[in-house]
Amino acid sequence: MTSSILVVGAGMVGTCTALHLQQRGFEVLLLDRRAPGQETSFGNAGLIQREAVEPYAFPREPGFLLNAALGRGAEVNWHARGLWQMGGSLLRYFRQSSPAAHARATEAYSRLIAHATDEHELLLNAAVAQDLVKRDGFRLVFHTHQALDEAVQRAALLQARFGVRHQAESSAQLAQAEPALRLPLAGAVHWLDPWAVQDPGALVQRYADLFVARGGRLLKGEATGFQAQGAGWSVQTPEGRVQAEQAVLALGPWADGVIRTLGYRFPLFVKRGYHQHYRAPVALRQPLLDAERGYVLAPMQRGLRLTTGAEFAPLDAPPTPVQLAKAEALARQLLDLGEPLPEPPWMGARPCTADMLPVMGPAPRHKGLWFNFGHAHQGFTLGPVAGRLLAEMVHGQHPWIDPAPYLPARFG
Template structure:
């Protein structure tokens, strides 16, 4: 048993703390806010067991043209936001080449394959089953060509990753989701995906379980982490706390801390936002609108519309144009109702240019561990990367030296183009 600091109280940090605690370690979690109040709070609430392949950057000329001219609702950008992240974006573009993307999808798919099972352990332990639905989600397509392309690709996904998905016509979709006023051109039901009606609440349940089992959750400044002798310490509201080991699970804020320790981490900060609606007929499952790149999810407190990606660097204010465009375009498809009194939320996804989470031992510091950079899948993969990290901490798995050699692709040592 050892004493371990976990920096970050989001989904990744809290599942890491629970996993290490279950192995007999004495764990303290440090964050500036209560558990689950940052990126983990604002997502669409999907545990995406179908997302074997990470999100690639568009590479075709028509797609790039539409992005540059602002015709697509997938991505918003500003010159400052793009220029400030250009080296990482260029790496992302190169890694999105079909051959390279397929290679990177292999370790990503290995993680995704156990995501639901790994989350189920903590869902049950924290008695959070009331927040989880196992009815999948649906992607809908407004034009027949897009639907036909997506449906044709299903056989490849099923062969490679054993994904359960069913294409359907618009009438069948409307029968499944009667809140819709007219049928789309087509839809795909991704059957194995789970959804959560309160993502921040689920992380809070995990935090409560962690504390009930003797763990400490304290308010503190993660950026104060430093090495003193053979221990790591951090400044908190309760004073300086020290431990033998430390785990950095700060999501988009991880590079800022690591810069102080001498590391240069290339990360793409993807902003996202959501708005809540008082919808008259709640959705039975989440629906992803491919045309507008938004997910509608029934949550506690209303329907959440979660938008795509904005590249604005370190923007402090939410850019609501994607939500506004989607709401206007969906007015003839579904009665969203009026926005609730809740202010629109915005946050940042920590996306690595090679599309894989950063997992493993720090290259130049003893007993310092990384678990961040999950991109769009932190809510899905938190419990899974926590399990693998705990195996590394305990010496049960040494990437590159055992059965799980695919873990090597996730480690800092194997990714000099991402972290130096």
């Protein structure tokens, strides 16, 4: 027997959820206001981060907090209205980032990350998308030996505990590996397991094409029309209102606005980010994170992509790409970026939770409604894992990862 289900949101998480539900015999309708992969999934650094076994904690170093408060550096920017709106969730985020709480979050988070590349591999093969992926890792580069030494020690601990492979590189080894770098740096931590995707939006589109080729329906529509109807759920589309027996909200940073209309108040917030492409005359061989200055440079099909750190601002606030200008100035010291492509900077938002774990599972007070959002910096990495885990719960299978830490019921 088949059962109909509506998946709202066609980013990496929503598209992979639709695919996994489809594989389990559901009749799936996948809805988004734009083409698949054109929102948050489009604008990231394109990394499938197998090494990212620790969620991003709220930084607690006094020097970092002072610089962030004063607007120094390229790592953080903030809007007063954003801090006001998100204040309660950010305070919980700060508390959950204590060493003991972060260690507990890492235990749960690492169980998801452990399967990231394996689950992507299955979809890459089925979607014939291997041409978009490079598998030689990425680098964290360091300007000072103290920061490098600390990072190498931390990487060794993570490798021993979680099996994520790395290689420490000296200044000379880094210069040989990346001859385009202009500055002599202290060295790098080369993470060996991550994959780099040269067009993140295109990968989501390939997965969506696979979904359609297997008989799935891809619809355009706004989530604002989402509501309970009869014994199921419905949403308005240009083709009229469509209805399904069950529904999954995979709306990333827009999930909070929808679940609030249903009476849910979860500690959610967003971190906005920006990117710009450049015509670098001599490209990097692999993506790199300038770990002490807070930006990423990633080779893409469109050019060299520069991505920023976090901006705490309301989801609907106008773009304020001050971090991009700061990051560009820093990056030009490191590399000849060339001219930017004649396009405005891209802006998007990462969907975050105060406890740093995604929200995956049944809605506590609504039958037939499921949540799959809040994957923060790693929705692109975790899409296939999140899709499989949610689909197993919907289908009534025994989940291959214990879903308890991620269930929506933890927020009441």
